[in-house]
Amino acid sequence: MQNHDELVRPPVLGPALVAATGASGWASFDYRLIAGGKSNLTFELSSAAGELILRRPPSGNLLPSAHDMGRESRVQRALAGTQVPVPQVVLTDEGDLLGVPCYVMAKVEGHVIREELPAGYADDAAAKERIAGALVDTQSALHLIDPASIGMADFGRAEGFMARQVRRWTEQWDRSKTHDVAEMTELSQRLSTNTPTAQRVSIIHGDYRLDNCIMDSDDPGKVAAVLDWELSALGDPLADLALTLFYWLEESDEPFGITPSITRTPGFPGRDFVKARYAEQTGLDLSDLGYYQGFSAFKLAGIVQGINQRSKAGAMAGQDFGNLDDMVLHIARQGLELL
Missing domain, CATH: 3.90.1200.10 (Aminoglycoside phosphotransferase (APH), C-terminal lobe)
Known part of the structure; x- marks a missing residue:
C-alpha cells in the first residue's frame, strides 16, 4: 500500500472517528486510495469497527471555490431521509484534522458501473x-x-x-x-x-x-x-x-x-x-x-x-x-x- 499518511493523518483522524462513532475500534485503522486524479480524493478506511469512506481535496494549491467538502457533506446530510439515497455523513471537519476541509461517510455496498457490467449482473x-x-x-x-x-x-x-x-x-x-x-x-x-x-x-x-x-x-x-x-x-x-x-x-x-x-x-x-x-x-x-x-x-x-x-x-x-x-x-x- 502506498503511504499517504500525510493526507490521511491516522493518529489524528482515528481519535476523531472514535468520538464521532462511539466505536473504540477506530483508534487504529488501515486505508487505501480508491479514487484520485483531477477531482477530490477518496480513501476507504477499515478497522475492527468496520469500514468508512474519507473524502478530502487533492494536495497542492487549490482554487478558492473548488473542492468544497462542506458543500458535499451539507447536501448529503440534507438529502438523508428523502427519496434520493446518499451515504450517511459520520464526521465533517473544516480543517483542524487534516489541514484541509474533509468529511467521512458510511461505505455503501453495491456496484459502480463504468466500462462493463459485473459478471452475471443485468445480463438482459x-x-x-x-x-x-x-x-x-x-x-x-x-x-x-x-x-x-x-x-x-x-x-x-x-x-x-x-x-x-x-x-x-x-x-x-x-x-x-x-x-x-x-x-x-x-x-x-x-x-x-x-x-x-x-x-x-x-x-x-x-x-x-x-x-x-x-x-x-x-x-x-x-x-x-x-x-x-x-x-x-x-x-x-x-x-x-x-x-x-x-x-x-x-x-x-x-x-x-x-x-x-x-x-x-x-x-x-x-x-x-x-x-x-x-x-x-x-x-x-x-x-x-x-x-x-x-x-x-x-x-x-x-x-x-x-x-x-x-x-x-x-x-x-x-x-x-x-x-x-x-x-x-x-x-x-x-x-x-x-x-
Whole structure:
C-alpha cells in the first residue's frame, strides 16, 4: 500500500472517528486510495469497527471555490431521509484534522458501473432498462424536492442560473483555447441570446451519470447511493438532465473517451427512453431541451479543451491525452445540431 499518511493523518483522524462513532475500534485503522486524479480524493478506511469512506481535496494549491467538502457533506446530510439515497455523513471537519476541509461517510455496498457490467449482473435488456429507469427516477426525485423543505433554500443563487453558466463557460473557453473555433463562438453567441426561463428551482447534482451512482448489487432497478456532489447547486433541473443525456451514448454514437460509455452496450435503452420517463416523472415541459443540450456540449467542449491545454503543458502528472482538438470540434458541432 502506498503511504499517504500525510493526507490521511491516522493518529489524528482515528481519535476523531472514535468520538464521532462511539466505536473504540477506530483508534487504529488501515486505508487505501480508491479514487484520485483531477477531482477530490477518496480513501476507504477499515478497522475492527468496520469500514468508512474519507473524502478530502487533492494536495497542492487549490482554487478558492473548488473542492468544497462542506458543500458535499451539507447536501448529503440534507438529502438523508428523502427519496434520493446518499451515504450517511459520520464526521465533517473544516480543517483542524487534516489541514484541509474533509468529511467521512458510511461505505455503501453495491456496484459502480463504468466500462462493463459485473459478471452475471443485468445480463438482459429488461434488466438494463431497469438500471436506466432507476437512474431517471432518482434524478427526477431530486429535482422534485423543494429545497426549502430540507433547509437548502440558501444553497445558491438560482435566479439567472443559465445566463451565469453561459458566461462562466465562455470565460473558461476564452482562457483555455489555443486557437479560435468558429463553432464554439457561434454556440456562445446563440446560448447568450436565447436563454429559456427555468420552470422550477431544484437541487441539481451537476454531474449526474451512471458511474457517479452505486447500483444495488441484488436489484439492478435500485440506486443504492448517489455520489460526487461537488458540483451540486440550486439551478435549472433541465440543465442537469441535459448533461445526463449528453453522457448517455447510444450504440451508434462515437465515444468521447473521457467518460465511460457503457450505455452504448446493446440492450440499454436510448435517450428517448430517458426523456420520456423524466417528463412523466416530473411533469416538466422538455420543448426547450435542445437549448440545454447545446449548452451541455458547450460546457463539455470547454472541459475537454482545459484537459487538452494542461496535457500539452505537461501539467497532468505525466498523463498524455494526445491532441484533443478534433474532439472539441466534434462536440461543438454536435452542440450546434442539438441547439
